[in-house]
Amino acid sequence: MSAILQCEGLYKSYGNAPALSGIDLSIEEGGVIGLLGPNGSGKSTLIKLAMGMLQPTGGRILVGGIKPCPQTKAFTAYLPDAHFLSEWMTVDRAMKFSADFFTDFDGAKAESMLSRLGISPQQKIKTLSKGNKEKLGLILTMARNARLYILDEPIAGVDPAARDFILDAVMLNRAPGSTVFLCTHLIADIEPILTHAIFICNGRIMLDAPAEETRQREGKTLDELFREMFRW
Amino acid sequence: MVTKILKHELYAIFRVLIFFGIAVLAFAVAGRVLIAVMLGSADGTAGLLFVLVVMFYIFAICALIGAAYALGISRFYKTLFTGEGYMTLSLPVTPSQLITGKLLSSLIAVIAATALSFLSMLIFLAGWSASAMQEFYDLFGEIGNAIATIAWNDPWLVVEGVVNLIVTLPMILLLLFFVISVGQLFTSRRKLATFGFAVGLYIAYSIISSLLMPHFAYLSVNVSTHLVSWIQIVIKIAIDVGCFLATRYIIKNKVNLVI
Numbered sequence: 001m002s003a004i005l006q007c008e009g010l011y012k013s014y015g016n017a018p019a020l021s022g023i024d025l026s027i028e029e030g031g032v033i034g035l036l037g038p039n040g041s042g043k044s045t046l047i048k049l050a051m052g053m054l055q056p057t058g059g060r061i062l063v064g065g066i067k068p069c070p071q072t073k074a075f076t077a078y079l080p081d082a083h084f085l086s087e088w089m090t091v092d093r094a095m096k097f098s099a100d101f102f103t104d105f106d107g108a109k110a111e112s113m114l115s116r117l118g119i120s121p122q123q124k125i126k127t128l129s130k131g132n133k134e135k136l137g138l139i140l141t142m143a144r145n146a147r148l149y150i151l152d153e154p155i156a157g158v159d160p161a162a163r164d165f166i167l168d169a170v171m172l173n174r175a176p177g178s179t180v181f182l183c184t185h186l187i188a189d190i191e192p193i194l195t196h197a198i199f200i201c202n203g204r205i206m207l208d209a210p211a212e213e214t215r216q217r218e219g220k221t222l223d224e225l226f227r228e229m230f231r232w
Numbered sequence: 233m234v235t236k237i238l239k240h241e242l243y244a245i246f247r248v249l250i251f252f253g254i255a256v257l258a259f260a261v262a263g264r265v266l267i268a269v270m271l272g273s274a275d276g277t278a279g280l281l282f283v284l285v286v287m288f289y290i291f292a293i294c295a296l297i298g299a300a301y302a303l304g305i306s307r308f309y310k311t312l313f314t315g316e317g318y319m320t321l322s323l324p325v326t327p328s329q330l331i332t333g334k335l336l337s338s339l340i341a342v343i344a345a346t347a348l349s350f351l352s353m354l355i356f357l358a359g360w361s362a363s364a365m366q367e368f369y370d371l372f373g374e375i376g377n378a379i380a381t382i383a384w385n386d387p388w389l390v391v392e393g394v395v396n397l398i399v400t401l402p403m404i405l406l407l408l409f410f411v412i413s414v415g416q417l418f419t420s421r422r423k424l425a426t427f428g429f430a431v432g433l434y435i436a437y438s439i440i441s442s443l444l445m446p447h448f449a450y451l452s453v454n455v456s457t458h459l460v461s462w463i464q465i466v467i468k469i470a471i472d473v474g475c476f477l478a479t480r481y482i483i484k485n486k487v488n489l490v491i
Contacts, residue, residue: 014419014488048488053321055485070233070324080318082489086311088247100236101323 004029004064004148004179005050011058012045012203019045020203022059027179029147031195032171034211035183036222038230042203043183044081047152050181051078064147074102077146079137081153081183085125091136092121098140109173110143116165131162138166145175152183155190163189188223197222201230233325237333238340245303245341252296253348259289260352289356293349300345304338305408313416317489327483331409331476338405392461399468406475407433413482 003026010023020042027033037043048054049061052068063072085094091114099105114121117135125133138154151170155163163186171193174180182190197214199207206229207214211222218225266282311320312330320330357368383390411433415426452460 051322053318054488070326073322074324076322078318078322080315080322080489082315082318084315084318086244086316086319088244097240100240101233101325 002029002065003027003062005181006062006065007046007059008062009059010046010049010056010061012042012049012054013057018203020049023200023203023205025198025205025208027181027196029179030177032180032182032190032193033196033198034187034190034194034222035181035198035200036185036187036226037200038185041200043200044152045203046200047078047150047181047183050150051076075104075147077102077141077144077149079141079149079151079154081156083133083137085133085137085140087124087126089125090121091119091123091125091128094125094136094140095121095143098143102144104145104175106143106145110139113139113143113169113173131158134158135162135165135169138169142169142173145178147175147178149174149178149180150183151180153185154182155184155186167193187226188221191222194222199226199229233329234333234336237325237329238337241307241333241337242340244307245300245337246344248303249296249299249341249345252292252299253345256289256292256296256348256352257355259285259292260356263289263356264358289352293352296345296349297342300341301338301404304334304341304405305412308334308338308409309412312483312487313412313422313489315489317487321483321487321489327480328476330483331479335402335405335409335476339401342401388458392458392465395465396461396468399465399472403468403472403475406472406479409479410475413479417482417486 005025005027007023007025010020010025011018012020023042023046035043035046045054049056050063050068052073061068063076066072089097095105095107095110098110099107111121114136117132117139119128119132119136125136128136134154134157138151141149141151149170154170155166158166167190170180170182182194184190191211194211197207197209197211198205207225209217214225215221220228262285263282266278266285270278270282310316311334323330325333357365379390411430412426414429415422418425448460448463451463
C-alpha cells in the first residue's frame with residue numbers, strides 16, 4: 001500500500017513559537033488513524049499543513065505523494081473544527097456548492113444522511129441548531145467518495161447521541177479503501193474505530209503505532225495510555 | 233474552475249444587490265409618476281414629494297453602486313479570512329483562480345449596478361415633457377459628435393480612454409483585496425491593521441503622485457500627452473498586477489485561519 005500522508009522533518013513555527021518540531025510520519029492508505037493530543041499540541045497545525053492552508057517552515061508534507069495543492073484537495077475531504085458553512089445558504093444550495101466543486105460528491109448519499117436527521121433541503125443553514133450545523137458539515141464531508149478524510153475534532157462539543165451518529169456516519173459512509181484521519185482529544189469515544197494511533201504533544205510525535213498492537217503491548221487502552229502520558 | 237467560482241459569487245452578490253436595484257427602479261418610477269402629477273396639478277404637495285423622491289433616488293443610486301463594491305469586498309474577506317475560509321481554501325482551486333473569480337464577479341456587479349442606474353434614469357426622464365426630452369437627446373447627440381470629432385482627429389485619445397478605463401476599474405478592487413490580505417497577516421487587531429495599512433498606502437500614493445505630477449505636466453506640454461497617458465496606464469497595470477501577485481502570495485503562503 002502507498003502512503004497517503006507523509007511528513008519528512010516537518011517544522012512549523014508561528015514567529016518564534018514552534019508549533020511542529022521535526023515531524024516524521026508515513027500513513028499507509030486505508031484504515032482509521034487517530035491524531036491524538038492535548039489542546040495546543042499541534043494537531044490542527046498538522047492538518048492545515050496537509051490541506052495546504054499553511055506552509056511549512058521546514059521539511060515537507062506530501063498527500064498522496066505530492067505537495068498539497070488543488071490536485072490533493074480534489075481527493076481530500078476536510079471537516080474543520082470551526083463553523084465553515086455560509087449562513088445565508090439553504091442546505092440544498094450548500095450541497096449544490098459541494099457537488100459543483102468536488103466531482104466525488106455523492107448527492108444521493110448526502111440526501112439519505114440528511115433525511116435521517118430530518119433536515120429539509122430548503123431549510124436555511126442559519127435556522128439550524130448548532131448541533132445540526134455540525135452534522136450538516138459532517139454530511140457534506142462524508143458524502144464525498146474521497147481517498148482521504150480529515151476530520152478535525154468532529155465530536156467535540158456534541159452530546160453522546162450525536163457522537164454516535166457522527167461516528168456511524170464516518171464508518172458507514174467512507175469510501176471503500178479510503179483513509180480517515182481523525183483528530184481529537186476525546187479518545188475514549190473513537191478508540192473502538194481506530195486502527196492506528198498517533199500521539200502528539202508540543203509539536204512532537206510521542207507514539208505512532210497500530211492501535212491494537214499498542215493496546216496489547218502496553219496492556220491498557222489508548223485512553224488510559226493517553227492519560228498516563230499526558231498527565232498534568 | 234473560475235466559471236464555477238464566478239457563478240457562486242454572482243449568486244451570492246446579486247441575491248442582496250437585487251434589493252438595492254429594486255429600490256432604485258422604484259424611486260425612478262415614483263419620480264416619473266410624480267412628474268406627471270406635478271405637470272397636471274397646481275398643488276405644491278406633489279412638488280415637495282418630488283424633491284424628496286429625487287433625493288432618495290440619488291441616495292439609492294449611490295447605495296446601489298456602493299453596495300456593488302462593498303459586497304464584492306466583503307465576500308472576499310468573509311470567504312477567505314473567516315470561518316468560511318475553511319471551505320474556500322479546501323476547494324480544489326488555486327489562489328489565482330479564487331482571486332480572478334472574485335474580481336470578475338465584483339466587476340460584473342459594479343458594471344451591472346451602473347447600467348441599471350442609467351436605465352433607471354431613462355425611466356425617470358421619460359416623465360419629462362417632450363421638449364425637455366428633446367433637449368436631453370440633443371445634449372447626448374452633441375456629446376456623441378464631440379467624441380466622434382476627437383476620435384477622427386486623434387484616435388489614440390479614444391484608445392487611451394478605453395484602456396485607462398479597463399485598467400482602472402479593477403484597480404480599486406485589487407488594491408482593497410491586497411489591503412485586506414495584508415491586514416490578515418497580523419495576529420491581533422486585524423481590522424485596525426487593515427485600516428492602518430490602507431491609510432499608509434493612501435498617504436504613500438498621495439506623496440508619489442505629488443512628486444510625479446510636475447514631471448507628467450512637463451512631459452505633457454513639452455513632449456506628448458499620449459506619452460503621459462501611456463505612462464499612467466503602465467503604472468496602473470503595474471499596480472493591478474502587483475496587487476494581484478501580492479494577494480496571491482499571501483493567500484497561498486501566509487493565511488492562518490484561527491477562528
